[in-house]
Amino acid sequence: MSEEEKKQQNIDQELEKSETSEESQAKSHGEILKEQICEGKKIYTLSKSSVLISSLTAGLELGFSYMMLCSVFFHFSDSFSEDTLFKLIALVYPLGFILVVLGQSILFTEQTSLLTLPVLNRKHSLMSLLRIWGLVILGNLIGGWLIGLVLFWIGPQLGIFEAETVVTIGEHVAHFSLPVILVSAILAGWMMGLLSWLVTSSKDTVSRIIIIFLITATMAFVGLHHSIIGNIEVFGAYLLGTDISLGRYLWVQSTALIGNAIGGAFFVALLKYRAFVNNVN
Structure with missing residues (x-):
């Protein structure tokens, strides 16, 4: 057996040693990592159609965040400045993420680190990771386009927001x-990626909701680019406005997807995994 194989065997043994903590104790790093790897491996065993449907569902469900942020932006537009409105929508931005994460639909940004961990643990190949990422991204994007088309029509019909609201939000996301x-x-x-890690570390639904709310509301408040809800935002500005071209939409979307993948795979999956591995003899 080579040194590399021995090292991998030691890592697997350390992960197997991780036992469920007592109810009053926090989960250890090894316990969280083991659960994350197991969850990631389960997704690899799903059929392609199941992954695609689940990821499409996640794209659809994020539309509820988009519906709420457009509604808040529109209804408070006479009371606050535009800059303040882009901060205020952080209060409703987490809704879709709560639905997705607790409902266990497959969202690319939440599952990026989760799906990377089995590859780092040598249970799956890099090519299998790229294939499943492709399926998840496709499902998320299709779901976003579909719910977007529904909301762009129903929003003005119900009077909860106008086409101008859609364009303003989308152009704000894409102008950087x-x-x-x-x-x-x-x-x-x-x-x-940290959201996924912390949700795994928590033991009750209320804690998970608080974690999801705090992280996604922070993202919205500071205006970080999330590729899946951002897909709906920029897609809306492209369809209903004149300033966003198809090329600009594709460039913004591709850049956001690449950035989200780097953030989840490297800064969470790799660093969390290496932190554990480096402690294994």
């Missing part, structure tokens, strides 16, 4: 330079 969007998306991916 691509390097800024990339770094912003890396930070968002990092936070979403």
Whole structure:
């Protein structure tokens, strides 16, 4: 057996030693890592159609966050400045994420680190990771486009927001330079990876809701780029406005996806995994 194989065997043994903590105790790093790897491995065993449907569902469910942020932006537009409105929407931004995470739909940014961990643990290949990422992204984007088309029509019909609201929000997301969007998306991916890690570490639903709310509200308040809800935002500005071209939409979306992937895979999955591995003899 090579040194590398021995090292991997030691890592697997250490993970197997992780036992469930007493109810009053916090989970250890090893326990959280073990649960994350097991959750990630389960997703790899799902059929392609199941992954696609679950990820499409996540894209649809995030539309409820978009519906609420457009509604808040529109209804308080006479009371607050535009800058204040972009901070205020942070209060309703977490809704869709709570629905997705607690409902266990597959969201790319939440699952990025989760799906990377089995690869780092040598249970799956890099190619299998890229394939499943592709399926999840496709499902999330299709779900976002579909719910977006529904909301762009029903919003003005119900009087909860106008087409101008959709355009203003989308142009605000897309007007930054691509390097800024990339770094912003890396930070968002990092936070979403931590969200997944912290949700696994918590033991009750209320704690999970608080974690999801705090992290996603922070993302919204500072304006970090999330590729899946951002897909709906910029797609709306492209369809209903004149300033966002198809090329600009594609560049913004691609940059956000790459940034989110880097943030989740490197800053959470790799660092958390290496922190554990480096303690294994």
